[in-house]
Each structure stands twice: as structure tokens, then as C-alpha cells.
Amino acid sequence: MRTACITGASSGIGAEFARQLKGKGFRLILVSRKNKNLEPLVAELAPRGITCIEADVSKPADCEKIAAECRRQNVDLFINNAGFGSVGNFAESDLDDDCNMIDTNVRAVHILTRLMLGFFMSKNSGYILNVASIAGLLPGGPYMATYYATKSYVVSLTNSIREELRLAKSDVHISMLCPGPVDTNFNNRAGVVFALKGISAKSCVRYCLRKMKTGTEIIVPGFPVRLASKFIGLSPRRPLLAFTAKQQTKKLN
């Protein structure tokens, strides 16, 4: 039986990965800052084959704890999903909140990817999925500057590792999920309303799991966002930043 570990499994996209992977017969290791946040999901999925880890991925020692359990249970699939955003003028942003976002969206992904990659390479199998965002494919995101920057880091890191694995002819896989708006708790945490209609976490994850099987590098669910993503590389930077700023401004009240 295969085993998957999902960070940020207590709600939204992470909880949906848990549901759909359980449905495919995976054993699960679920991570949340509070075990009680996982209780409804564990009750829904039936507790057999599920391990809960109470860990705050923004703390390196907690990342070590997660990786140790993954090694112990010989994990096959690791999903770096925990993350959050916030909106506002950068000059007025809360520096503690920004640094916590960098620790969660960047440092934790870096540490966990490194630790899990080492383990997967030692057995020459395994899959790492990094949950980035369409934000990470854009040149920047005025009024959500820190969030966009964190997701760009995830995109760049994942691209580089993927190429290293390809050159090494490794059987270890890495790819990234880059969604546009998804209807989850993300908005409440970020204090925003989406400028575009979101897709459901269910369809986002269903699409992602399908594309992971085909070896897709950058997985973008939802046709309109996927179409838009094709133009990002072709569009001049300045108008793209102006357009993004306009979209983000709609989220500011």
C-alpha cells in the first residue's frame, strides 16, 4: 500500500488531497498545527491508515519531525501544501506576518523538499508535489507582494530540482500545482475576496492527480487560468504588472 504525507491537510486543497488519495487506497500522514483541526476529516475518512502530526511547518524542528515520520513510514508521495497569503500595500504590511509567511511558504517548502528528496533519492523512487500558485508564474503581484514572491521561489526551486533529476536520470519525480482562485479558507485568512470566480478544491485536486500521472511539470487546473498561464511568458512585464495590480486592488476594501 502506498503512503502520502500532506502538509496543511486540515482544510481546503490539503483536505481534498487527503480525501481523494484515501479513495485511491493511500495510507495518509496528515499535518496541521493542531490535531483537533484534523479531527473532522479523520472522522469523515475513518481513522484506519491515517497518522496525524501536530506540527508548525514554519518551525524547522517541526519539519524534521515530519520528515522523520515520513521516513519511518516509507512515504511515496509528499505534498508541500501548507501556506497562506495576505493582501495590502507592502509599505504598510505587518512585518511579523510577512516573515511568518516566508517561513511557511518558502523556508518550510525548502527544508521539507530537501529532506524528502534525500530520502527519495536513497531509494530511487518517490514523488514531491509542491503547491505553488499561478501567482508564482507571474513577474510580481502588487498589493500581495510577499505572497507572490514566496510562490515564485517555489516555482524556481521546483524547476531547478526537476531538471537536476532529469539530468541524473532519476526515478524520483517533482512537479508543482499552480492554481488560480480555489474556493477554500485561503480568502478568509488573506482577508480578500477573489477578483475571479474560484474553482472547487475537489476539481482542483482531481485535475492535479490526473496530471501527476502524466508527468506534467506545471499543473494549472481550470481552463481560463490555464489559458491565461500560456500568455504570461509572452506578455510584456510592465502591462502584466499593471493588470495584476488592478486585479489585486479589487481585493482591497
Ligand SMILES: NC(=O)c1ccc[n+]([C@@H]2O[C@H](COP(=O)([O-])OP(=O)(O)OC[C@H]3O[C@@H](n4cnc5c(N)ncnc54)[C@H](OP(=O)(O)O)[C@@H]3O)[C@@H](O)[C@H]2O)c1
Ligand atoms: N485557495 C486558493 O485560491 C489558492 C490558489 C493558489 C494556491 N493556493 C495554495 O494552496 C495551498 C493550500 O491553501 P488552501 O487554499 O487550501 O487554504 P486553507 O484552506 O487556508 O488551508 C491552508 C492549510 O495550511 C495549513 N497551515 C497554514 N500554516 C501552517 C503552518 N505554519 N504549519 C502547518 N500547517 C499550516 C492550515 O492548517 P492549520 O491551520 O490546521 O495548521 C490549513 O490546513 C497554499 O499553499 C496556498 O498558497 C491556494
